[in-house]
Amino acid sequence: MLTVDTSRPVGPAGRISRVETLTLGTAWRDFSYVRVHTDEGLTGVGEITHPFRARETCQLAEAMAERHLIGADPFDVEEIWLRLYQGDFLRGGDVGGIVVSGVDQALYDLMGKALGVPAYRLTGGACRDRVRVYANGWYTGDREPGAFAARAKETVAKGYTALKFDPFGAGLGELSRAELRLSLDIVAAVREAVGPDVDLFVEGHARFAFHTAARLVRELEPYDIGWFEEPLPWTHIERYAELRQRAAFPISGGEHFHNRYEYARLFATDAVDIIQPDLSMAGGFTEVRKLAALADLHAMTVAPHNSNSPLCTTASVHAVLGIPNFTILETFDGLLEPYVFEAVRGALPVESGYIGIPEKPGLGIDLADEVFEEHPPSHRFWNMFAEGWEKRDRR
The missing domain is CATH 3.20.20.120 (Enolase-like C-terminal domain)
Structure with a gap:
């Protein structure tokens, strides 16, 4: 359960193939996001904003993707949540909690897109x-x-x-x-x-x-x-x-x-x-x-x-x-x-x-990547x- 099993049947979103992060600067604070791609050409997004630890949340999201997300089925949300939390021995805390939260949002975005329905x-x-x-x-x-x-x-x-x-x-x-x-x-x-x-x-x-x-x-x-x-x-x-x-x-x-x-x-x-x-x-x-x-x-x-x-x-x-x-x-x-x-x-x-x-x-x-480039x-x-x-x- 704490490893990605690619032998199981996969859902309509396909398997996670790539994960990236983006950060947008504003006058108030930096907003950070995770974007999850699948081999079916779908992308899901989630927010991983930390008031002042944008670098840390982005770095952890990318590292956890390599350990726990690549090859996974986005529909396996409960297992992925457990894998991120238990597999990385998070034991609470803001940086890890934010990354798990943003990835989970992205998974529901992917599932909704794959099924053609709003996430709610x-x-x-x-x-x-x-x-x-x-x-x-x-x-x-x-x-x-x-x-x-x-x-x-x-x-x-x-x-x-x-x-x-x-x-x-x-x-x-x-x-x-x-x-x-x-x-x-x-x-x-x-x-x-x-x-x-x-x-x-x-x-x-x-x-x-x-x-x-x-x-x-x-x-x-x-x-x-x-x-x-x-x-x-x-x-x-x-x-x-x-x-x-x-x-x-x-x-x-x-x-x-x-x-x-x-x-x-x-x-x-x-x-x-x-x-x-x-x-x-x-x-x-x-x-x-x-x-x-x-x-x-x-x-x-x-x-x-x-x-x-x-x-x-x-x-x-x-x-x-x-x-x-x-x-x-x-x-x-x-x-x-x-x-x-x-x-x-x-x-x-x-x-x-x-x-x-x-x-x-x-x-x-x-x-919109071009807006992120204009506002680092x-x-x-x-x-x-x-x-x-x-x-x-x-x-």
């Missing part, structure tokens, strides 16, 4: 006729209440009915009294600007000491937020349940975990109300469906994390269409330069805060613990 038809079909999304990355600019409020109004005017933002600047562990007041003033200004009918999600970036998180839970209550995301470091996962008991709103998290084994403690401790697996980090279609089922077993819902490119947004739509306990999907697509959509051709558009049901076979996306990777480090990180510029 292979992952449970559709439980809904469209997917609600929320905007992130909209608050680039000065960290002060008026600027946040103005940008929030602009984003809602584009049709979004939900926004997520981090008002805490470079805070870590504790917040000074001035920083606490500023952060809460930002939340208050955004709520006043968008009114009571827009969902607001507050991002904690897994960085506060318990007493600070507990105070924030109390102070955020008047603003009727939809969830407080990752208020504590995951090194203190056992204290999440205690924080949940103090909160009048849901606690969410899970973007930092890469498979069911890493999620085990989150489920065992009932750490959150809403899990946030990322389709490009948590094992792709194959694993995220299992995580959603486990979440349902624990009366939790699923709101996938997606700080990636429009390819992952599109793949995530395919994934969540068939997840009954899905809540809402994150997207940064409104932050990106137009050429990103030229590079990732066929990505599904956001319309009035929703994304419709895909119609094209597979993921419906092709990568920058390999910059984007540090959210530095002052002014929310500007997301090219410093």
